[in-house]
Amino acid sequence: MKRGHQQGDTHHYKADRELLVSLKADTDLIESVTQIARDAGIQAGILTAIGALKSARLGYYDQKSNEYQEIVVDSPHEMASCLGNISLKNGQPFAHVHVVLADEAGNTKAGHLLEGVVFVAEVHLRRLLGPRLERQHDQRTGLSLWQK
Amino acid sequence: MKRGHQQGDTHHYKADRELLVSLKADTDLIESVTQIARDAGIQAGILTAIGALKSARLGYYDQKSNEYQEIVVDSPHEMASCLGNISLKNGQPFAHVHVVLADEAGNTKAGHLLEGVVFVAEVHLRRLLGPRLERQHDQRTGLSLWQK
């Protein structure tokens, strides 16, 4: 079911199976989660994770130039938070993930996760059953957003 | 069902419908989520979101004076994390939301979200079925907390 809304289009889902996975070391978190989503037939879903990364590339989206700026994190960090969703892009499961990383003093770097090399990552992934949720190019932002 | 507990009162729920929504630009995240909760009949619920804000006002609650201090974030930031819950306050759905924001260098500002002007926000909202969960004034903290 999809309903128009002053606050945005609301897509309704039912909960389905849930996965707990400890990702393999040295894999990329985004690639691993995407592969798991594909294998589990997850076309719409939600994920959280905690753990630690060996290194990462974060993105900050410039809201004026409509381009991502990259932030290189080339040292080990705790993954203090990781939130994401799964939807379709070009017909394939696509993971959109944001993280907060913390160094040995507890200081943080955060943003859109472009790449994250896993030291340890305990991922909780939920499959949602409902309408097809497809990303399409959005003129206003230049981003791929859920279609209206 | 509600049960007393050394660690706090435990309220038991069953999962129900789940919503995925991309909020409209320039709306306030708190107002939008509250309106969606009202429209979907969510009296108890949980939400997460990722995206980016154009600006925000954060709150830090002073645990001695029992007053919120405001932190103004008047520039675009990634919304690296957003966690919240829905319960009732004065009989109406009320959203309690905390965020972590990140700038173009990945540096963060975080706290209680008083107001957040949406650039893009992908919200996952879950309706929980169970006992009425009402906020009431708490003498100790000066906050509106779930009643015992």
Place this chain on the structure above:
Amino acid sequence: MKRGHQQGDTHHYKADRELLVSLKADTDLIESVTQIARDAGIQAGILTAIGALKSARLGYYDQKSNEYQEIVVDSPHEMASCLGNISLKNGQPFAHVHVVLADEAGNTKAGHLLEGVVFVAEVHLRRLLGPRLERQHDQRTGLSLWQK
């Protein structure tokens, strides 16, 4: 059901009951959540929380020495994010929790939560039904990870 995977072993669960709890002041968040999990018979689960802590001890895991370094946070902070999971360790429910804390200027400290003294904490805890999920010593990292 457990399935091997290039990205890690995937453990499949079904959603079950969900708890909303406002923790008591001055309790330790980790101890409280663990006790609630025990009382609710949660052997596999997921949690999120928001609120504020009076003080905390965070951990940063040194990926070379395989030892935790402690970060003492001895002043009140907003708990801007709190994500965790419940699994078994030595046959008992064990909480693995990461947090992002924010001070009066919105500046953050984050990491693995070793101890957190509660001012206010609104916890959402979900019981998952499925295979036994047990932590065991992992040679590579020195951490207690979900067994393959």
